[in-house]
Amino acid sequence: MYVYDAFDHRFVAARVAQFRDQVNRRLSGELTEEQFRPLRLMNGVYLQLHAYMLRVAIPYGTLSSRQMRRLAHIARVWDKGYGHFTTRQNIQFNWPKLEAIPDILEALADVEMHAIQTSGNCIRNVTADHFAGADPDEVADPRPYAEILRQWSSLHPEFTYLPRKFKIAVTGAAADRAAIRFHDIGLVVVRNAAGEIGFEVHVGGGMGRTPFVAWKLKDFLPQADLLSYVEAILRVYNLYGRRDNKYKARIKILLHEAGLDKIRAEVEAEWAEIRDGALKLAPADVAAIAAQFAPPVFAERVPESAIEAAASAADAGFARWVASNVRPHRVAGHASVTISLKPIGGVPGDATAEQMEAVATLADAHGFGEIRVSHRQNLILPHVARDDLPALYAGLVAAGLATANAGLITDTITCPGLDFCALANARSIPIAQEISTRLGDAARQAEIGPLEIKISGCINACGHHHVGHIGILGVDRKGREFYQITLGGSADEQAAIGDSAGPGFWPEEVPGAVETLVATYLALRSDPAETFLATYRRVGLAPFREALDHGAR
Amino acid sequence: MQVVTANRLIDGRVVFRGADGGWVETIGAAVVLEEGAAAAAVAASAADVAARLIVEPYAIDVATEAAAIVPRTMRERIRASGPTAGSEAVALAALGRDA
Numbered sequence: 025m026y027v028y029d030a031f032d033h034r035f036v037a038a039r040v041a042q043f044r045d046q047v048n049r050r051l052s053g054e055l056t057e058e059q060f061r062p063l064r065l066m067n068g069v070y071l072q073l074h075a076y077m078l079r080v081a082i083p084y085g086t087l088s089s090r091q092m093r094r095l096a097h098i099a100r101v102w103d104k105g106y107g108h109f110t111t112r113q114n115i116q117f118n119w120p121k122l123e124a125i126p127d128i129l130e131a132l133a134d135v136e137m138h139a140i141q142t143s144g145n146c147i148r149n150v151t152a153d154h155f156a157g158a159d160p161d162e163v164a165d166p167r168p169y170a171e172i173l174r175q176w177s178s179l180h181p182e183f184t185y186l187p188r189k190f191k192i193a194v195t196g197a198a199a200d201r202a203a204i205r206f207h208d209i210g211l212v213v214v215r216n217a218a219g220e221i222g223f224e225v226h227v228g229g230g231m232g233r234t235p236f237v238a239w240k241l242k243d244f245l246p247q248a249d250l251l252s253y254v255e256a257i258l259r260v261y262n263l264y265g266r267r268d269n270k271y272k273a274r275i276k277i278l279l280h281e282a283g284l285d286k287i288r289a290e291v292e293a294e295w296a297e298i299r300d301g302a303l304k305l306a307p308a309d310v311a312a313i314a315a316q317f318a319p320p321v322f323a324e325r326v327p328e329s330a331i332e333a334a335a336s337a338a339d340a341g342f343a344r345w346v347a348s349n350v351r352p353h354r355v356a357g358h359a360s361v362t363i364s365l366k367p368i369g370g371v372p373g374d375a376t377a378e379q380m381e382a383v384a385t386l387a388d389a390h391g392f393g394e395i396r397v398s399h400r401q402n403l404i405l406p407h408v409a410r411d412d413l414p415a416l417y418a419g420l421v422a423a424g425l426a427t428a429n430a431g432l433i434t435d436t437i438t439c440p441g442l443d444f445c446a447l448a449n450a451r452s453i454p455i456a457q458e459i460s461t462r463l464g465d466a467a468r469q470a471e472i473g474p475l476e477i478k479i480s481g482c483i484n485a486c487g488h489h490h491v492g493h494i495g496i497l498g499v500d501r502k503g504r505e506f507y508q509i510t511l512g513g514s515a516d517e518q519a520a521i522g523d524s525a526g527p528g529f530w531p532e533e534v535p536g537a538v539e540t541l542v543a544t545y546l547a548l549r550s551d552p553a554e555t556f557l558a559t560y561r562r563v564g565l566a567p568f569r570e571a572l573d574h575g576a577r
Numbered sequence: 578m579q580v581v582t583a584n585r586l587i588d589g590r591v592v593f594r595g596a597d598g599g600w601v602e603t604i605g606a607a608v609v610l611e612e613g614a615a616a617a618a619v620a621a622s623a624a625d626v627a628a629r630l631i632v633e634p635y636a637i638d639v640a641t642e643a644a645a646i647v648p649r650t651m652r653e654r655i656r657a658s659g660p661t662a663g664s665e666a667v668a669l670a671a672l673g674r675d676a
C-alpha cells in the first residue's frame with residue numbers, strides 16, 4: 025500500500041487544522057452559511073435530509089485492516105454504528121455532528137485518510153479495479169498510476185474550480201470492472217507491440233441526466249506522458265467546458281457538442297506544449313510508487329486445495345459461496361474473495377462497526393491485512409490462500425457477511441435515495457430490499473445467474489441505473505415516487521446505456537416488474553448459460569417490454 | 578396548513594418551529610400555521626439563522642390526521658420521521674442474520 029511520506033502527513037494535518045478553524049468560525053458566527061458551504065464541501069461535508077453527511081475518500085478502493093478499524097471506530101463513536109460504502113469507492117457517514125467532524129478528520133489523518141476532493145468541481149477520488157494486483161489477466165497493477173494521478177490532482181491550483189466535477193478511473197485489465205467508460209477520463213493499462221506499458225485513454229463517459237459511453241481519445245499513451253496528457257485534457261476542458269449551465273458542464277457534453285476530432289486536436293496541441301516539461305514521469309519515480317504496491321509474499325501452494333475441496337463436499341452453503349464470491353488469483357493456490365454487503369433483504373453497501381472490525385480481523389488472519397472497496401458496494405479480500413477459504417467463510421458467517429450472491433440478482437447497486445439524500449426524488453433502498461427478499465432464494469438466484477440490478481433515486485445516477493442490466497430510476501410523478509426501468513445497460517468493456525422499457529411503475533409495482541423481466545428472460549434464453557444480458561442483446565427490447573405491458577400490474 | 582422546518586446548525590438535525598418560536602425535534606410539537614403566517618414565521622426565522630441555531634428554514638405543507646401532523650410530501654415525511662429503511666436499526670439487525 026502507498027504509505028504517506030512526511031509531506032503527505034503535513035499536508036493532511038494542515039488541512040484538518042484549517043477545517044477545524046473554519047468550523048469554529050462558522051459556529052462563532054464569523055462565517056455565514058453561504059461562506060461556509062463551499063468550504064465544508066471541499067472537505068466532503070454535505071448537509072443531507074436528516075443530518076450532515078461526511079464522505080471519506082478511499083483512494084482507488086484500497087484499505088488496510090488498520091484503516092478499516094478506524095472507520096469502525098468513527099462509526100461507533102461519532103455516527104450511529106455503521107457506514108455506507110458507495111459506488112465511488114468512498115464511505116459515507118450519515119450522522120456526524122458538524123462540531124465533531126474536525127475530530128473525525130483528525131482520526132482519519134492518523135491512519136492516512138481524508139475527505140479532500142470528495143465533493144466540489146474538482147478532480148475527485150481516483151477509482152480503480154477492485155481486483156487490482158490480484159487479477160490473473162492484468163497487464164499491470166493500475167493503482168500506482170491512480171496514486172500518481174491522486175498526487176498530481178490533489179489541490180491542483182488550476183483544476184480546483186472546474187466547470188463541474190471530474191472523475192478518473194483506471195483499470196489494468198482488459199475486462200473492465202471499474203466502469204472506466206463511464207468516467208470523465210477512463211484509462212486502461214496496456215502494452216504496445218514493443219512490450220512497453222502505456223494507456224488507452226477514454227474520455228467523456230458519464231451517466232446522470234445525459235449519459236454517454238466514453239469516446240476513445242488515444243490508443244496508446246506512453247507511461248511517461250500520463251500526467252502531461254491528462255493535464256492537457258483537463259486544460260482543454262477547463263477552457264471550453266460550459267459554465268453557463270450546470271447540466272451541460274461535464275466534459276461529456278463538450279465532447280458531444282464539439283466532436284471528438286476537434287477535442288483531440290485541441291488536446292494534442294496543448295499536449296505538444298507541455299509534453300516534455302515538468303510532468304514527464306521518470307521511470308524511477310514510477311518504480312518508486314509501484315514499489316509501494318508490491319504484492320505480498322505468497323507462500324507456495326498447490327493449485328487445488330484439498331482443504332477447500334473437503335469443505336465444499338461437506339457444506340453446500342460454503343460451496344455456493346465459493347461459486348459466486350470467490351474468483352481465481354494470479355498466484356496458484358490463491359483466490360480473491362468478495363464479501364457481499366448485500367444481505368438478503370438488507371441495506372446495500374451498509375456495514376456496521378462490528379462488521380468492519382470483523383473484516384479487518386479476517387483480512388489480518390487470511391488476507392495480508394489488505395481490503396478493497398468495490399464500486400459495486402462490496403468489500404474484497406484480494407489475496408487469500410484457497411486453504412484458508414473455509415476458515416474465512418466461517419468468520420464471515422459469524423459476522424453476517426457470508427451472503428453468497430456476488431454478481432447475482434440480489435447484488436444490486438443502490439444509492440441512498442430519498443431515505444437520506446437531499447437531491448432524491450424517490451427511495452432506492454426499500455426497492456432493493458423488496459427485490460432482494462423476493463428473489464433471494466439461493467436456488468432461484470443460481471438459476472437466474474449473473475444479473476446486475478442498479479437503482480438510483482434520481483437522475484444523478486449515483487446508483488448507476490443507466491448501466492444496470494436492469495436499471496431502476498426513481499422520479500417524481502405528481503408528488504409521488506415513481507420508477508422507470510431500463511434494460512440492457514452494461515458498465516463493462518462492452519459498455520452500453522440501457523433502453524427505456526416503458527412509462528414506469530409505482531413503488532409497489534416495481535418488484536413484480538422485475539419478476540416479470542426475470543421470468544421473460546428464463547423463458548427466452550437459449551440455454552442456461554446464456555445470461556440475461558446476452559439474451560437481451562440477442563432478442564432486443566420488444567419481448568421484455570411486451571411482458572411488462574401485460575404482466576406487471 | 579404549514580409548519581416551518583430547518584436543520585440545526587451544530588448537528589444538522591431536522592427541527593420544526595414550535596409555538597413559542599423555539600425549535601423542536603418532533604413535528605408533533607410544531608406550530609401549525611396558515612400559509613401567510615407560515616411565510617411570516619420563515620421570515621422571522623432569519624434571526625435564528627443569524628444566531629447560528631439553524632440553517633435553511635422553509636415552510637412545508639402538512640395535513641392534520643387524527644391529531645397528528647403529517648407532511649404532504651414523502652420527502653418531508655421522511656425528514657420528519659427518519660429514514661424508512663437503511664437506518665442503523667436495519668444494519669444492526671443484519672448482523673445477527675444467517676447469511
Ligand code: SF4
Pocket residue numbers: 439440441442445446447448449480481482483484485486487
Ligand atoms: S442518484 Fe440522486 S438520490 Fe441517489 S444518491 Fe445520487 S443524488 Fe442522491
